[in-house]
Amino acid sequence: xxxxxxxxxxxxxxxxxxxxxxxxxxxxxxxxxxxxxxxxxxxxxxxxxxxxxxxxxxxxxxxxxxxxxxxxxxxxxxxxxxxxxxxxxxxxxxxxxxxxxxxxxxxxxxxxxxxxxxxxxxxxxxxxxxxxxxxxxxxxxxxxxxxxxxxxxxxxxxxxxxxxxxxxxxxxxxxxxxxxxxxxxxxxxxxxxxxxxxxxxxxxx
Amino acid sequence: xxxxxxxxxxxxxxxxxxxxxxxxxxxxxxxxxxxxxxxxxxxxxxxxxxxxxxxxxxxxxxxxxxxxxxxxxxxxxxxxxxxxxxxxxxxxxxxxxxxxxxxxxxxxxxxxxxxxxxxxxxxxxxxxxxxxxxxxxxxxxxxxxxxxxxxxxxxxxxxxxxxxxxxxxxxxxxxxxxxxxxxxxxxxxxxxxxxxxxxxxxxxx
Amino acid sequence: xxxxxxxxxxxxxxxxxxxxxxxxxxxxxxxxxxxxxxxxxxxxxxxxxxxxxxxxxxxxxxxxxxxxxxxxxxxxxxxxxxxxxxxxxxxxxxxxxxxxxxxxxxxxxxxxxxxxxxxxxxxxxxxxxxxxxxxxxxxxxxxxxxxxxxxxxxxxxxxxxxxxxxxxxxxxxxxxxxxxxxxxxxxxxxxxxxxxxxxxxxxxx
Amino acid sequence: xxxxxxxxxxxxxxxxxxxxxxxxxxxxxxxxxxxxxxxxxxxxxxxxxxxxxxxxxxxxxxxxxxxxxxxxxxxxxxxxxxxxxxxxxxxxxxxxxxxxxxxxxxxxxxxxxxxxxxxxxxxxxxxxxxxxxxxxxxxxxxxxxxxxxxxxxxxxxxxxxxxxxxxxxxxxxxxxxxxxxxxxxxxxxxxxxxxxxxxxxxxxx
DNA sequence: TATGAATGAGATTTCATTCAT
DNA sequence: CATGAATGAAATCTCATTCAT
Numbered sequence: 001x002x003x004x005x006x007x008x009x010x011x012x013x014x015x016x017x018x019x020x021x022x023x024x025x026x027x028x029x030x031x032x033x034x035x036x037x038x039x040x041x042x043x044x045x046x047x048x049x050x051x052x053x054x055x056x057x058x059x060x061x062x063x064x065x066x067x068x069x070x071x072x073x074x075x076x077x078x079x080x081x082x083x084x085x086x087x088x089x090x091x092x093x094x095x096x097x098x099x100x101x102x103x104x105x106x107x108x109x110x111x112x113x114x115x116x117x118x119x120x121x122x123x124x125x126x127x128x129x130x131x132x133x134x135x136x137x138x139x140x141x142x143x144x145x146x147x148x149x150x151x152x153x154x155x156x157x158x159x160x161x162x163x164x165x166x167x168x169x170x171x172x173x174x175x176x177x178x179x180x181x182x183x184x185x186x187x188x189x190x191x192x193x194x195x196x197x198x199x200x201x202x203x204x205x
Numbered sequence: 206x207x208x209x210x211x212x213x214x215x216x217x218x219x220x221x222x223x224x225x226x227x228x229x230x231x232x233x234x235x236x237x238x239x240x241x242x243x244x245x246x247x248x249x250x251x252x253x254x255x256x257x258x259x260x261x262x263x264x265x266x267x268x269x270x271x272x273x274x275x276x277x278x279x280x281x282x283x284x285x286x287x288x289x290x291x292x293x294x295x296x297x298x299x300x301x302x303x304x305x306x307x308x309x310x311x312x313x314x315x316x317x318x319x320x321x322x323x324x325x326x327x328x329x330x331x332x333x334x335x336x337x338x339x340x341x342x343x344x345x346x347x348x349x350x351x352x353x354x355x356x357x358x359x360x361x362x363x364x365x366x367x368x369x370x371x372x373x374x375x376x377x378x379x380x381x382x383x384x385x386x387x388x389x390x391x392x393x394x395x396x397x398x399x400x401x402x403x404x405x406x407x408x409x410x
Numbered sequence: 411x412x413x414x415x416x417x418x419x420x421x422x423x424x425x426x427x428x429x430x431x432x433x434x435x436x437x438x439x440x441x442x443x444x445x446x447x448x449x450x451x452x453x454x455x456x457x458x459x460x461x462x463x464x465x466x467x468x469x470x471x472x473x474x475x476x477x478x479x480x481x482x483x484x485x486x487x488x489x490x491x492x493x494x495x496x497x498x499x500x501x502x503x504x505x506x507x508x509x510x511x512x513x514x515x516x517x518x519x520x521x522x523x524x525x526x527x528x529x530x531x532x533x534x535x536x537x538x539x540x541x542x543x544x545x546x547x548x549x550x551x552x553x554x555x556x557x558x559x560x561x562x563x564x565x566x567x568x569x570x571x572x573x574x575x576x577x578x579x580x581x582x583x584x585x586x587x588x589x590x591x592x593x594x595x596x597x598x599x600x601x602x603x604x605x606x607x608x609x610x611x612x613x614x615x
Numbered sequence: 616x617x618x619x620x621x622x623x624x625x626x627x628x629x630x631x632x633x634x635x636x637x638x639x640x641x642x643x644x645x646x647x648x649x650x651x652x653x654x655x656x657x658x659x660x661x662x663x664x665x666x667x668x669x670x671x672x673x674x675x676x677x678x679x680x681x682x683x684x685x686x687x688x689x690x691x692x693x694x695x696x697x698x699x700x701x702x703x704x705x706x707x708x709x710x711x712x713x714x715x716x717x718x719x720x721x722x723x724x725x726x727x728x729x730x731x732x733x734x735x736x737x738x739x740x741x742x743x744x745x746x747x748x749x750x751x752x753x754x755x756x757x758x759x760x761x762x763x764x765x766x767x768x769x770x771x772x773x774x775x776x777x778x779x780x781x782x783x784x785x786x787x788x789x790x791x792x793x794x795x796x797x798x799x800x801x802x803x804x805x806x807x808x809x810x811x812x813x814x815x816x817x818x819x820x
Numbered sequence: 821t822a823t824g825a826a827t828g829a830g831a832t833t834t835c836a837t838t839c840a841t
Numbered sequence: 842c843a844t845g846a847a848t849g850a851a852a853t854c855t856c857a858t859t860c861a862t
Contacts (some may be wrong), residue, residue: 006328013379023318024319025315025316025319026315026319027230027233027316027319028232028316028318028319029259030855030856030857031856031857031858032856032857040822040823040826040859041822041823041824042823042858043822043823043824043858043859043860044821044822046857046859047821047822047859049859051858052857052858054313061244082379082404085403093273105314106314106315106318107315108377109310109311109313109314109315109373109377110230110311110312110314110316111230111315112311112377112378113228113230113311113376113380114229114230114233114379115370116380116381119377119378119380119381119384120381123377123378123381123382123383127378127383128824134366138403141403146404146405147403147405148403148404149398149403150394150397150405151390151394151397151398153384154390154391154394154395154398155394155398155403156396157367157370157374157391157395158363158366158367158370158395158398158399159382160366160370161363161365161366161367161369161370162362162363162367163366163370163400164366164369164370164373165362165365165366165369165370166362166366168314168369169362171334172314172316172317172318172324172328173312173317173324174327175318175321175324176259176317176321176324176325177325177328178328178332179362181359185356185359185364186359187394189355189356189359189360189363190359190362190363192355193354193356193359193360193399193402194363194398194399194403195364195401195402195403195404196402196404197398197399197400197401197402197403198290198343198346198352198353198354198399198400199287199351199352199401199402200350200352200353200358201353201406202353214846235830235831235832235833236833237830237831237832238830245834245847245848246832246847246848246849246850247832247848247849248835248847248849249847249848250848251833251834252845252846252847255833256832256833257831257832257833310834334824423814427805431641434728434834435725435726435728437642437643438642438729438807440834440835440836441835441836441837442835450843450844451843451844452665452836452844452845452846453837453838453839453843453844454839454842454843454844455843456836456837456838457842457843461836461837462672462837465724469690471674483626490700491815495813500676501663509635510751515724516724516725516728517725518725518787519720519721519725519783519787520640520644520721520722520725520726521640521725522721522787522788522791523638523721523786523787523790526790526791529787529788529790529791530791530792531792531794532698532776533787533793537788537793548813555815556814557813557814557815558813558814558815558816559808560807561800561804561807561808563794564796564800564801564804565804565808566800567777567780567781567805568776568777568805568808568809569778569802570776571773571775571776571777571778571779571780571781572772572773572776572777573776574776574779574780574783575772575775575776575779575780576772576776578634578724578779579772581728581736582723582724582727582728583727583734583738583742585731585734586726586727586731586734586735586738587735587738588742591772595766595769596769596772597768599765599769599770599773599827600769600772600773602765602766603764603769603770603773603809603812604773604808604809604812604813605812605814606812606814607808607809607810607811607812607813607814608695608700608753608756608762608763608764608770608809608810608812609761609762609810609811609812610760610761610762610763611763611764611816614761624825645851645852645853646852646853646854647851647852647853654829655826656826656827656828657827657853658826658828658854658855658856659825659826659827659828661853661854661855662825662826666852666853666854667852667853751821759862822860822862823854823860823861824860824861824862825859825860825862826856826858826859826860826861827857827858828854828856828858829846829848829855829856829857829860830854830855830856831853831854831855832852832853832854833850833851833852833853834851835848835849835850835851835853836848836849836850837847837848837849838843838846838847838848839843839844839846839847840845840846840847841844841845
């Protein structure tokens, strides 16, 4: 047999690693499982990645790099900030609750303290960039006289926090009996609350 | 050796357990370490708690039981829902970012998938009760004509999500260089956004 | 409260020990279990018996001492050896398959290698005396012209072996589906085979 | 280290396991000891057998499968039942008192109650088949007018019981001072008693 | 390049036994 | 007498990582 295209080897490993980390977390995932899922030997894994840590970091990098650029348009033009924000929230909610991605925040949060480089990497490349996009969106809305915001950095965390909680809910609590969340409905309700607030509005809106 | 005051034994263990889980997560924490930190034998640990799981759950219980009752008054009486909610948010933000508590969500989120009883316990005793209090607060506000809310369960998650993100931020990202968060300021800004929303209000508010 | 008659203490312990050894074997029986069954502390056990071994030996002794003297009359007088032997077999079959005694051979056989004193004790006090009685019975029969036997020691083992197998059958194999044995029927058939042999007899008997 | 011929690995483990179970029983045998006896690490043991139980069962299976088929001819033809029976007894006595096999009944009897699958397996594959062969032999003798037997199942247990007792004697009581048994002499005496009975025969035999 | 085989270093949990009170 | 509390010493099983081939 011709050896099956070694070019895909790395991608195959990352796929299997994603599934395994997703199912069992970082510490719980066994290199054995990943190797078996790819159909190669454990030792072959170590030819491609020098350690479990390195494999995990490569995987997270890869996933992030393909996700973030799609979260919001590069140039907002004349678009309503509300619309851009609603789309951002819907997109992130969809992605973070996607079984393929869900393990990422879970593992970062759970084992970030044990793997500082991981936390740093994630902070710089994911949190930092994600919140940066949100700041730009809100500034865009303020500039258009559409939004108000007294504390920009905290507002971005308020927005992201709800999405993150939904992702955690889905992967951690639904399997043990929590009421299921539907991402798009959740995204809409989240956006409604964030945009309109909970206080009764006396204006026409 | 003289037996050291047995009344503190259980509390000493819980203290040491808290520090150890805090430093190494659930799977990473060794019963040996906890025992050594208390200054007793591993077997003595098993006299007080039948398993690592039980020890962790007892610890979380203890922390939660002393925290939740203070988060909101048992009877809201004539109090403004806004006030109650602001106090709840401020209190929870303060507590969850306290280094003594911070490990709890981190461990649950990170390792909940591997230890379903842990996740189930936390969901029932912490999440469930916390969100329950929030629902009661919002219902109280709606009853008073003070608040509106189309999707109650999701609104509670929007509120909690921001607080949770702040806790994670403090323990996971600040150590690797993230801009520090001040809990009370964060709580106020979070409450402002949630109550008033981001959209410009045309009413007098 | 008056302390409950300490005279029964030792007997209560032996009772509980018998039940526990019966249910879990020697290694499997925990001193904790025995103490709890008596309703005393583990330490109180050690006031009465210096070790698990000693407790087991005392128990076996007690059981044996009350059993053996009844197995055969001290003086055979003019009794038919066949009758004495049939009675002995019936008595032993009854006793060894009694749930109260059944654990004894099981434990001796199973763990005798690990506890040589146990095996030695049992060999001296039970096997030795039991086989001694059998030898006396057969000698009595030979003296009367009633029995023949070329190899006395082996004949006694042939007799005891069948009884022992029945005891083992009852406690080890019946619980996993073996056809049940009725001790008195088994004793009769065993005696018939031993006395008459399997070969067709051409004499009038 | 050079890897020692992997083909023998499994057999080497079984050999060491046999010795260890022989010396210490099932519960008493430590995987560490077995591994050290083979000259491999404990972990290597678990590559070949998933658990201590599995190792034990594999060992017993192996020993039984090589033993039973040799105990009696498949077709008795015109052979005297007495001859077949004497051969069966001699063969089994030889095998069961062989130090290599002796631990099997000992462990089954002693620890069968704690490991029901083990007892069930042994009952079905060893006891059942062994007694089946004996029944066939006796039926053969009855058909030839050579033997009589009123209670077939019990007669088989009478036969096997003596052999079993000899095996137990050799491994449990000889080490603590019992008079040694010589298997072939024992087998002959056992067969004599079983065939001719203890009662004086008045016929010419 | 690829792997089967091997392992070192633990981890949790158990229990007979002791001893201060 | 009685005990609650304590422990040392094991025992089974796991897994990331290595290396001869």
